[in-house]
Amino acid sequence: MPADAPVREQTATFRPVAEGMEQHVNVYHPVLDHGFVAVKDYMGDDVSVLQMARMSYGKGTKSLADDRALLRYLMRHLHTSPFEGCVIKLHVKLPIFVMRQWVRHRTASLNEYSARYSIMPDEFYLPEPAQLAVQSKDNKQGRGDTLSPEQAAEVLRLLREDAQRSFGTYHKLLNADEDGNPIEEDGFGIARELARIGLPVSAYTQMYWQTNLHNLMHFLRLRADPHAQYEIRVFAEKILEIMADWVPVTTEAFRDYQLEAARVSRMEIALLRDLLAGKASIADAASYGMGTREIREFQTRFGV
Amino acid sequence: MPADAPVREQTATFRPVAEGMEQHVNVYHPVLDHGFVAVKDYMGDDVSVLQMARMSYGKGTKSLADDRALLRYLMRHLHTSPFEGCVIKLHVKLPIFVMRQWVRHRTASLNEYSARYSIMPDEFYLPEPAQLAVQSKDNKQGRGDTLSPEQAAEVLRLLREDAQRSFGTYHKLLNADEDGNPIEEDGFGIARELARIGLPVSAYTQMYWQTNLHNLMHFLRLRADPHAQYEIRVFAEKILEIMADWVPVTTEAFRDYQLEAARVSRMEIALLRDLLAGKASIADAASYGMGTREIREFQTRFGV
Amino acid sequence: MPADAPVREQTATFRPVAEGMEQHVNVYHPVLDHGFVAVKDYMGDDVSVLQMARMSYGKGTKSLADDRALLRYLMRHLHTSPFEGCVIKLHVKLPIFVMRQWVRHRTASLNEYSARYSIMPDEFYLPEPAQLAVQSKDNKQGRGDTLSPEQAAEVLRLLREDAQRSFGTYHKLLNADEDGNPIEEDGFGIARELARIGLPVSAYTQMYWQTNLHNLMHFLRLRADPHAQYEIRVFAEKILEIMADWVPVTTEAFRDYQLEAARVSRMEIALLRDLLAGKASIADAASYGMGTREIREFQTRFGV
Amino acid sequence: MPADAPVREQTATFRPVAEGMEQHVNVYHPVLDHGFVAVKDYMGDDVSVLQMARMSYGKGTKSLADDRALLRYLMRHLHTSPFEGCVIKLHVKLPIFVMRQWVRHRTASLNEYSARYSIMPDEFYLPEPAQLAVQSKDNKQGRGDTLSPEQAAEVLRLLREDAQRSFGTYHKLLNADEDGNPIEEDGFGIARELARIGLPVSAYTQMYWQTNLHNLMHFLRLRADPHAQYEIRVFAEKILEIMADWVPVTTEAFRDYQLEAARVSRMEIALLRDLLAGKASIADAASYGMGTREIREFQTRFGV
Structure with a gap:
């Protein structure tokens, strides 16, 4: 935690407030041996997403009056722009090689500690x-x-x-x-x-990183994935925990329709249809145009 | 103003609060004959800009301890990324032809009322x-x-x-x-x-439009300019007023170093040097490589 | 076709040339009653995608030495950045209401005919x-x-x-x-x-529209989809035909892994596993947390 | 130069060809002790910029029929979108600390050599x-x-x-x-x-980097500047040389209206007016609201 971490103080606001997120503002969560992640500011909540969506659809949303159903509908159909209305600003301390993966996500704002202006602290991972x-x-x-x-x-x-x-x-x-x-x-x-x-x-650097909820979910899909390098994944997992407190309904829908969902190819759809109809067995998979690795992954996913 | 404009209610938050902006949240300002602009949410204030900048420079900012001086330094040197840490979300009702100019600003998030889903109200400019x-x-x-x-x-x-x-x-x-x-x-x-x-x-449409302070200033530079079409300029001017309440120090610096500043070309710099040294008169301008229109604008700007 | 459509002339270049695309350069394809789409310029081909990918993976790509296999691997795993190395520039004439849908794709460059500078021709859809x-x-x-x-x-x-x-x-x-x-x-x-x-x-406007292959595929996924409005879909379908001549291997992989693929949710994966294992029937779908509409779409997709 | 640098071969194309740029395609220019920059592909030339601009302005451009004048007009008035129609793809080998500055330019496509997949060569700056x-x-x-x-x-x-x-x-x-x-x-x-x-x-990495001419000029404004770190400036200067061969008229206008131009603040405009009218001397500068450093830079720029 930085020596000059700010005191947490409350003020009144007319803006939307996400109760579950307030507990995280200016709280420093340790990650790796010397790193951390802390929420510095945020904007919006589950209700803001719905408000943006309802404005677009106007009276056309009447039949999706139920909040949870509308939010899940948006996530399922990749109607992503209403999620852009929520923003998160994080203070992150992380090794340079993790930072180098992180900045590849271009649709975000960041300010990094500058080694041209300032002396780097003696900390390495x-x-x-x-x-x-x-x-x-x-x-x-x-x-x-x-x-x-x-x-x-x-x-x-x-x-x-x-x-x-x-x-x-x-x-x-x-x-x-x-x-x-x-x-x-x-x-x-x-x-x-x-x-x-x-x-x-391996030297530690620091940044302020700000992105909207749509781009954050893209980041998490790639970086909270088991194929991501461990050292960035632990940051992503901590941020996913924070997100669940911030926008719980969105997070649940995100898990159901994206994080734990899968894409099935044209060939896999055909194979699944025939398997379900009893017209094929998994031994026929190659004849559907699937490669060895695709077949192995298909078997793991669907237990066949 | 929309029939269902929300009640203004206060809640406590641990986030930064911009006092001057709170008065605008959910307040609908009329623009043109049927249009409006209203702040739905915002994030950050003048202090947030400095906080992001200070993180970049680390201990290197000691000599620019004065807040106003640092903020003006950032604006003057186009160190724009700290301004990205402030975000504004607006609800805007505007004619379609104005919307068509507005969406050309790509670095923003927007949700527009959909004429595929819903019936357009009978309103035109x-x-x-x-x-x-x-x-x-x-x-x-x-x-x-x-x-x-x-x-x-x-x-x-x-x-x-x-x-x-x-x-x-x-x-x-x-x-x-x-x-x-x-x-x-x-x-x-x-x-x-x-x-x-x-x-x-000329039919009216509506949108939620969200952008960060850096991109907002770019929008205002183009759209609060006398060359902008009147019908978008009145929106830009209203937003500039709101910005002055939100981030007053940034707005002053924005006026001084951008809105009311000018770019002088290599040729104009050479001409200005020689005019000041008494080595040339304005009648020589063409010999510096300036066109007729450039010379006329130069004369208007510098009163020569 | 515009009155001043340029003559097609050949010149020698050291750049990569996509044979199938050369036939489209400066050829105007009619769309709708007065519209058109024409390729004005392009950059890259299937091989360029591979070249970018191989640079990233270095010697790590040895086992995917086969070009087609590597390209399909990239598409399947959404390794999208190598596709950004191909660019297309189109001249499009289209109704304003179609243009208004088109510009929502922000990651593209465009120049539109200006009704502030010039007189609009008397053409409407x-x-x-x-x-x-x-x-x-x-x-x-x-x-x-x-x-x-x-x-x-x-x-x-x-x-x-x-x-x-x-x-x-x-x-x-x-x-x-x-x-x-x-x-x-x-x-x-x-x-x-x-x-x-x-x-x-419904009045016709014109634009030059330029985007990279990654963003083009995103555009096509949304606009060549049966849910897209017919009047933009016919443009998307024409562009998809052109794409097939430009990057045939990419286009085939795009169809297999994206356009004709589907996303299955966490709940659908669970249901599919149990259906295949004989532990459930489609009548149990609701108990997996799927809504009525999701179940209907699932049945259509998988024939159960 | 990479061991596997491709043979330069010519093919016929119907696309625009920039004669001055053809000599650079696949030619590796050394930079620093082990680095290089090479053009892999490009799209467009000075004429393409004009073509995009003329489409926007329609018959409104008649009075700027002269090509050079129109191009300079676009640059002077920051009408940047026609420049987005030109694209350059570079292969660059550079130290990691230079790469870390380079990637901050987000509006570009890049593929970097991956140290997760492949072994880093023993080369450092x-x-x-x-x-x-x-x-x-x-x-x-x-x-x-x-x-x-x-x-x-x-x-x-x-x-x-x-x-x-x-x-x-x-x-x-x-x-x-x-x-x-x-x-x-x-x-x-x-x-x-x-x-x-x-x-x-200091270890060397490699990337393919692709950007459009508008964003390239933004990169060059910051990185070919004397305040940029020497190790990135030498790359920027080499790219600026290549740009002058590619789009010579644009490059001249870029130098005149951007690279060697300056922004003068509201206060500097007022001071210049009064200096030229003989109503003030440089000793009065502070009373115009300019800081010590601004006054020093003003004196250097205008020789007063």
Whole structure:
């Protein structure tokens, strides 16, 4: 948590208030070894989504008068624009390599701590031993079995020593400690924008990140997914928890129609029809134009 | 104002509150003959902008401790991302031809009343006589002298009759009045999405429009400008008034460094240097590579 | 087709060339009664998509060495960024009410004919009789049965007369014919930006519209869909035909994994598993949390 | 230059061809010690910009029939959308810390080499001695005097040793050399996505980056500026050279009205008017509401 975390104070407002979200404003949730995520501000709630939708459809929404039904209808039919009316602003502290994945989501606003202006704090990410795993054999971007305790300790020792050495060089080049005080009378004092080039991508940075609920759900679909790298997934999962307090009906619909839903291809639809009609067995799948991997995933999903 | 305009009610929040903006929430300001603009929600204030900026610069901002100075510095140097942290959501009722200019601002979220789902109300824009002007001679997209009262009355009569006739046809095709009740037992009842194709672009539509402060300023730079069409400019001017209550320090800086500022070209800079040094007179302007129109605008701006 | 449609001429280039697309460059395809769509320029082809993808995955793509397999893998897993490397620029002539749906796709560049600068040609859309249908009973935004020939003729007469009258008023207000020549010595001559406010939304406008292949597919998913309004769907279908000539492998994968695919909810997955395992019948669907309409659509899709 | 740089081959096309740009297609220009920039594809030229503009303005552009004049008019009045019709696709190899600045330009498409899928090559950026400078006293994010040759050598030794050590650890953790071959029979072999977390931000990465001409000019305005960090500025300057071959008339107008132009505030306009009228001297500047730094910059710009 930042040293200067603000005091939580209440004021009166005429705006919509999401009761479940108020408990999160300015509360810092720890993530990984030195990171955090905190809600700085938000706009809208489940009712705001409905209000935007009802304006579009006018009297055409009469038959979907029930709030929950309308919200689920919007989610199911990917009528996404009413969800853009809700906005969240987060303060996040995260390793640079996680930040590099995060910024690929372009439809968001962000301000990052600048290593050109300011000195980077001496903080870097070290995985917990349970996260140290070998390269997965069948998933090109994933992890397989974890290391033995001895191997894990050795890996962490190497990562820690390299990072500490890089931060040592950083301060030597800057000729400044973390608070900007000179170290030696006659040190280098090279420009901050240059001194930082040897820092590892495990170093922590910070940002304010703001996005609307539609884009947040897109972020969560990709980053709260089991295929996402663990170190960004833990941030996404924490944000998904916060979202459930903020917009509970939307979150339930999001789980049902998106996060835990699946897309079935033209070939899978044909196969499912024939399986249900007793006209085919799973052994015929290849003849529907599906590849080996698609068939394996189909079997896992539908238990056949 | 819409028949179902919500009651204004206060609730407590832990979020930042912009005192000057609270008075606008859910208040409907009339614009043109049947239009309006109302703040439905907002996020952030002048202090939020600074907070986002200070996070970027970290300890590097100490020397710009003064809030107003930092905010003006950001505006002057077009450091726009901290302004993205403020968001405004408006309910706007406006003629279709104004809407068509408005949607060209793509970095915003909007939900518009749907003429496929719902019946369009019988409302269309008629200019005030003072706005009825002939085509400008020197501005291809502008207005020149206004019409005589007799001519104005005749123009308005033509526009009114055509619009009324089009709405008449609309209801005949729908076989429905404004509330959706059938008119004749045996009427056409054709699909709403088709029945509306004869309605004029002066017909009123509605939308929820949401954008961040950075994009709002871009909108205002173009639409509160004297070259903007009058019918969108009056909306922009009303929104600029609201902005001044919301983020007063930002608005002042916006006027000083953007709205009432100007861009001077490489050639104009050279000419200004030589004029100030007494090495040239305005009669030499063409030799700096400036066109006739540029020279005329230069003279107006700098009084030479 | 525009009077000044350019001559087709060939030049040599070092850029990638999509053979199937070359036949479309500067060829005007008619759509609706006065509209058209023409390819003005394009960038990239199926191979470009692969090239971008292979750069990301580096040596990690070895096992997907087969081009078609890699392209289908990208489409299936919604790895959309490689498709952004292909761009299409279209010249489109379309009714204003279709344009108003089209511009809702914000991630595109467009330049529209300006009714503030120039005089609108006397062209408006009239549906073919076969398109004149009553409001659908069960689809709030759709069409049901078509009108009788007599009714259709009467509807078209009303729409034609209103449009002609509006264009008549337009020219009277402008005091100018289609070519800008004055009609009367003493006419109104009011500003073009005002004179047009009585024109119907069926009037034709024109634009250059440019988007990348990823965003084009999003457009087509929504607008080539049976739920889209007929008048925009015919444009989308023509563009989909052009796309099939441009990027044939991508188009096939797009059909298989997106256009003719479906999303199944968490509840539908559970129901499908139990149906396939013989543990449930379709009569149990409601107990899985599915609504009446969801169940009906499920039955249609899977033939149960 | 990449080992697998493609052969340059010509094909016939019906599309617009920019002669000056053809010489750049698939030609790799070196930047920094291991980086490069290469044009992979492009769309449009100066004439395409005019074609889009003329479509918008219709017959309203008659008085700007001269091509160069119209293009300069568009640039001067920030009518930016016609420039969006030109697109450039680049292959860029650059240090991670430069990439982190580059991706902040969100209105572009990019595909980056993935360190989750593939092994990072052993390449990292080391500044030339002439670039090794101390922190600027008056520019918080800039460089001041350069180091002595002895100091520079010592700084480079530190940076090189740390980077080599980090890459050594990387391969040890991966248990793989640059080609993916195992090093030891019994090595760690940990997941690529984890093994890379100790690599420095000076390590080289690669991307395909594609943007339209409007957004490219925005990028160049910020990154070809003297305040940009040297290591991104050299990329921007090379791209600006390429742009001058691609769209020479646009580039000249861009220099005149944007790159070498300036924005003058409301206060500066008032001061300039009074200076030119002999009603004020530069000593009065503070009374116009200008700060110390603004006055200094005003004096430098206008030579007073």
